[in-house]
Amino acid sequence: xxxxxxxxxxxxxxxxxxxxxxxxxxxxxxYAGMSAGFLMQSTAGNDRRxxxxxxxxxxxxxxxxxxLGSELSGQHLAKELLLVAAAFGAYYVRRFxxxxxxxxxxxxxxxLLATVQPGGAGAALPMMTAVSGGFLAxxxxxxxxxxxxxxxxxxxxxxxxxxxxxxxxxxxxxxxGDLRVLHRAVAFEEEERETLGKVAPALCSQVLADQxxxxxxxxVVFDIERQPESGAAQQMAAQFTHDYLNEIIIxxxxxxxxxxx
Amino acid sequence: MSETTRxxxxxxxxxxxAIVISPLVTAQRPYWTILxxxxxxxxxxxxxxxxxxxxxxxxAAGCVAGWALHFISNGRDAVERSFLLIAIFWAAYFRKSxxxxxxxxxxxxxxxxxxxxxxxxxxLMLIRLEDTVLGGLIAIAASxxxxxxxxxxxxxxxxxxxxxxxxxxxxxxxAVLAHPELQDDDWxxxxxxxxxxxxxxxxxxxxxxxETFYRIRSLQRNRRILRNTVMLSHQALGFxxxxxxASAGISNLPELRAQTLRRFELLESPKTxxxxxxxxxxxxxESEPAHxxxxxxxxxxxxxxxxx
Numbered sequence: 151x152x153x154x155x156x157x158x159x160x161x162x163x164x165x166x167x168x169x170x171x172x173x174x175x176x177x178x179x180x181y182a183g184m185s186a187g188f189l190m191q192s193t194a195g196n197d198r199r200x201x202x203x204x205x206x207x208x209x210x211x212x213x214x215x216x217x218l219g220s221e222l223s224g225q226h227l228a229k230e231l232l233l234v235a236a237a238f239g240a241y242y243v244r245r246f247x248x249x250x251x252x253x254x255x256x257x258x259x260x261x262l263l264a265t266v267q268p269g270g271a272g273a274a275l276p277m278m279t280a281v282s283g284g285f286l287a288x289x290x291x292x293x294x295x296x297x298x299x300x301x302x303x304x305x306x307x308x309x310x311x312x313x314x315x316x317x318x319x320x321x322x323x324x325x326x327g328d329l330r331v332l333h334r335a336v337a338f339e340e341e342e343r344e345t346l347g348k349v350a351p352a353l354c355s356q357v358l359a360d361q362x363x364x365x366x367x368x369x370v371v372f373d374i375e376r377q378p379e380s381g382a383a384q385q386m387a388a389q390f391t392h393d394y395l396n397e398i399i400i401x402x403x404x405x406x407x408x409x410x411x
Numbered sequence: 412m413s414e415t416t417r418x419x420x421x422x423x424x425x426x427x428x429a430i431v432i433s434p435l436v437t438a439q440r441p442y443w444t445i446l447x448x449x450x451x452x453x454x455x456x457x458x459x460x461x462x463x464x465x466x467x468x469x470x471a472a473g474c475v476a477g478w479a480l481h482f483i484s485n486g487r488d489a490v491e492r493s494f495l496l497i498a499i500f501w502a503a504y505f506r507k508s509x510x511x512x513x514x515x516x517x518x519x520x521x522x523x524x525x526x527x528x529x530x531x532x533x534x535l536m537l538i539r540l541e542d543t544v545l546g547g548l549i550a551i552a553a554s555x556x557x558x559x560x561x562x563x564x565x566x567x568x569x570x571x572x573x574x575x576x577x578x579x580x581x582x583x584x585x586a587v588l589a590h591p592e593l594q595d596d597d598w599x600x601x602x603x604x605x606x607x608x609x610x611x612x613x614x615x616x617x618x619x620x621x622e623t624f625y626r627i628r629s630l631q632r633n634r635r636i637l638r639n640t641v642m643l644s645h646q647a648l649g650f651x652x653x654x655x656x657a658s659a660g661i662s663n664l665p666e667l668r669a670q671t672l673r674r675f676e677l678l679e680s681p682k683t684x685x686x687x688x689x690x691x692x693x694x695x696x697e698s699e700p701a702h703x704x705x706x707x708x709x710x711x712x713x714x715x716x717x718x719x
Contacts, residue, residue, distance in 0.1 A: 157504035161496050176528075187499060191506055230430045237426035237449045241419035250415070255450055266442045333610070334508065341507075362606040370649045373642060373707070387703035390653060 152303035152338075159296050160190040167287040171280055177267065178280040181260075185212055185284030188256035190292060194248045202293060208253060209285030215257045216281050219264025220274040229265045236261045304339060304354070305409050311335040311361055312402050318368060319395065325372050332368070336361050357405045364398045367391050414454055417557060422452045425553035429546060436545055439538050447546025452553065457562035457618030459554050463547035464621065465511040470543040473518025474536035480519070481526055488527075495523035562618040563633075569612060570640060571679060576605050577640075577647040578675040581708060584651040585668040588701060591655075602648050609644050612637065636718045643711045650704035667705065674712040678719065 167186035171179040192208040193201040215236060222228045240258040244250040260281065267273060292298075311332060318328035339358055371391045374384065412420075429448035433441035451466050453459040484490040498520035505512040521539065525531045580601070616637045623629050 153504050153508065157500045160503035161500045164499055165496070180524075180528075187503070191503065230427075233430060233445065234423045234426045238419045238423035240449070241422045241452070242415060245413070245415040258449060259446060262442055262446055337610075359603050362603055366602075366606055366645050366648055369642070369645045373645070374703075377707070383700060383702040383706075387649075387653070387700040390700045391649070394652070 152298070152300075152306075155296070156190075159291050160187055162296070163187065163190050163284075163288045163291040166291065167280075167284045170283055170287065175276050175280075177273065178276045181216070181263075181277050181280035182284040182287070184263075185209075185260065185281040186287045187284075188212070188253075188260070189285055189288035192253040192256060193292065194251045194253070196248070198293065198297075200248075202289075204247070205285075205289060205292065208257065209282070209289070211254070211257045212260050212285070213278050213281045215261040216264045216277045217274050219261040220267065220277055223265045223267065233258075233262060233265065301409070305406065307335045307339050308357055308361075308402065308406050308409065311364075312399060312406070315364055315368065315395070315399060315402075319371075319392075322375065329365075329369070332361075332365055336365065353405065353408055357402065357409070360398055360402050360405065364395060364402070367395050367398065371395065414560070417559075418452065418454050421553050421557040421559065422449050424556050425449050425452055425550050428553060429549045432549060433542070433545065437538065437542055440542060443539060443542035444546045444549065447543050448549040448553070451547055451550045454559070455562045455565075455618060456554055456559040457620070457622040459550060459559060460621035460624075461618055462510065463550055466514050467540075467543055467547050469511045469514040470518050471540055473515045474522070474540050476515070477519050477522030478533060478536055481522065481531060484526070491523055491526045495520055495527055498523060561622055562615050563622050566612075566615050566619050566633075569608075569615065570636070573608060573612060573640060573644070574675060574678050576601075576608065577644050578672065580605065580644075580647040580651045581671060581675070582668075584647070584654040584701070584704075585664065585671075587651070587654040589664055589668075602651075605644055605648065609641050613641060632718050636715055639711050639715045639718075643708065643715070646704055646707045646711060650701060650708060653700040653704055671705065671709060671712070674709060674716070677716060678712065 163186040164183045167182035168179050171182040189205055189209055189212070192205050194204045195201050218232055219229075222232050236258045240254040243254045244252070247254070264277060267277070314328050314331045314335070318324070318332070336358070339354075339361070371388070374388045374391065377384065425448040426445060429441075429445040433444035437444060447466060451459060451462045453462055480494055481491075484494060498516045502513050502516035502520060505516065518539065522531065522536060525535055616633070619633060620630060623633065
């Protein structure tokens with residue numbers, strides 16, 4: 151759900167940037183749209199402030215990169231050195247970004263495109279204006295028009311997890327599909343964990359721990375079902391895992407109520 | 412030199428190589444080659460190969476889809492613009508969850524960007540594909556010039572550590588079976604850690620596949636080892652859990668414990684001992700779930716050992 155919303159926000163930011171620069175210059179509109187789309191992906195950190203700073207820094211870096219790219223576009227050696235340096239820089243700065251996110255790569259892409267665009271140094275100013283415009287569109291959409299609602303997304307993810315867990319138990323035969331969705335839900339929540347940890351640290355950790363446990367027990371349930379019948383111990387193990395899974399589902403439903411509160 | 416610096420250096424080498432090679436091979440849009448050569452670089456050889464393969468495969472698929480949709484849109488401006496926005500939407504949607512699908516939609520939106528700009532041609536898609544292949548090859552060359560660490564090597568070390576953690580769970584399970592009154596407050600925490608590590612191990616394994624893709628047997632063997640190892644961790648946790656609920660004792664517990672732990676030890680030693688392949692006899696209370704988990708752990712250890 152959060153991914154869908156983010157994708158919709160990206161399209162909105164691109165459309166706003168394209169429309170804002172449409173009547174100026176087609177090349178400028180293109181750059182504005184691209185930078186808005188790129189900058190929508192360029193956030194890192196666990197809180198709104200850090201995300202704002204990371205997007206602003208990327209906006210500044212992109213503007214500078216486009217300026218350098220277009221000013222050096224006519225000078226072969228300088229242009230090539232700039233591209234090599236930009237490639238190095240795009241990977242190097244990841245060490246300062248939480249989770250070593252890849253978004254500095256977008257600044258490299260914009261530099262590369264600026265070096266091959268017609269217009270040379272004369273195009274630097276309109277391009278810089280376009281990238282700045284793209285930044286403003288992305289910033290406004292991301293943080294003000296449609297801000298993130300992490301807690302809501304987390305709750306939705308927990309609902310999805312419980313639903314798929316119950317589905318997996320009632321409808322055997324779709325093991326791989328169910329497990330894939332469950333793994334994805336846990337991976338998403340792991341990513342959101344630190345952001346949400348500030349809201350309800352103990353509860354979020356509890357939910358994740360329960361989900362990991364549910365996944366583990368479900369895998370054991372599937373494994374027991376795959377094994378040939380081998381007597382009472384196997385039946386007892388199957389019974390135990392089913393009962394235990396029920397316990398975890400009840401616990402997760404209780405956690406879900408607490409998350410609402 | 413840190414891993415990040417090495418990766419950055421590799422990217423710089425890829426860019427330099429692409430700048431030199433691409434104008435010799437592709438005249439129209441050499442910057443596509445430079446772009447691909449840099450973006451598919453990654454921290455390990457396996458992840459770079461994986462990214463390159465996804466990039467090439469999904470660019471080819473995207474080019475075909477782009478061509479087909481261009482044909483369907485039949486020059487209608489509104490339809491072409493809609494396709495462009497839809498492709499942007501899905502590229503953003505898949506950015507965090509699926510690199511192959513993101514690449515597919517990026518190719519689509521590039522196709523429609525050129526359509527909207529009035530520069531589309533069927534040959535353009537072919538050039539895009541050629542440049543992607545060339546960029547991928549350059550990235551692989553850069554990964555050899557500035558050697559990228561192999562995931563397979565790291566995996567072996569991780570596996571050994573992971574087996575030790577599984578062994579700890581089993582040992583604790585035996586301790587609880589022997590002394591039901593034993594308090595074990597840390598078990599939730601250690602269980603969470605083990606499951607997180609199992610998830611990470613599976614991600615690393617996907618990258619290892621790309622490093623050993625040309626050795627089919629080794630690839631299949633590694634997959635089996637990983638599958639059984641992950642299952643071992645789940646069964647070990649299950650054993651630890653049911654041990655706490657055991658209602659009746661299991662006879663000759665010390666011998667069973669010794670046999671199972673011996674199997675764990677053998678995983679780390681050279682393949683000289685065949686005793687591991689013989690089934691362990693788990694006598695005693697047949698209706699005890701711990702009995703089932705213990706036997707399953709022994710089976711999995713034997714299967715892993717067979718593949719080592």
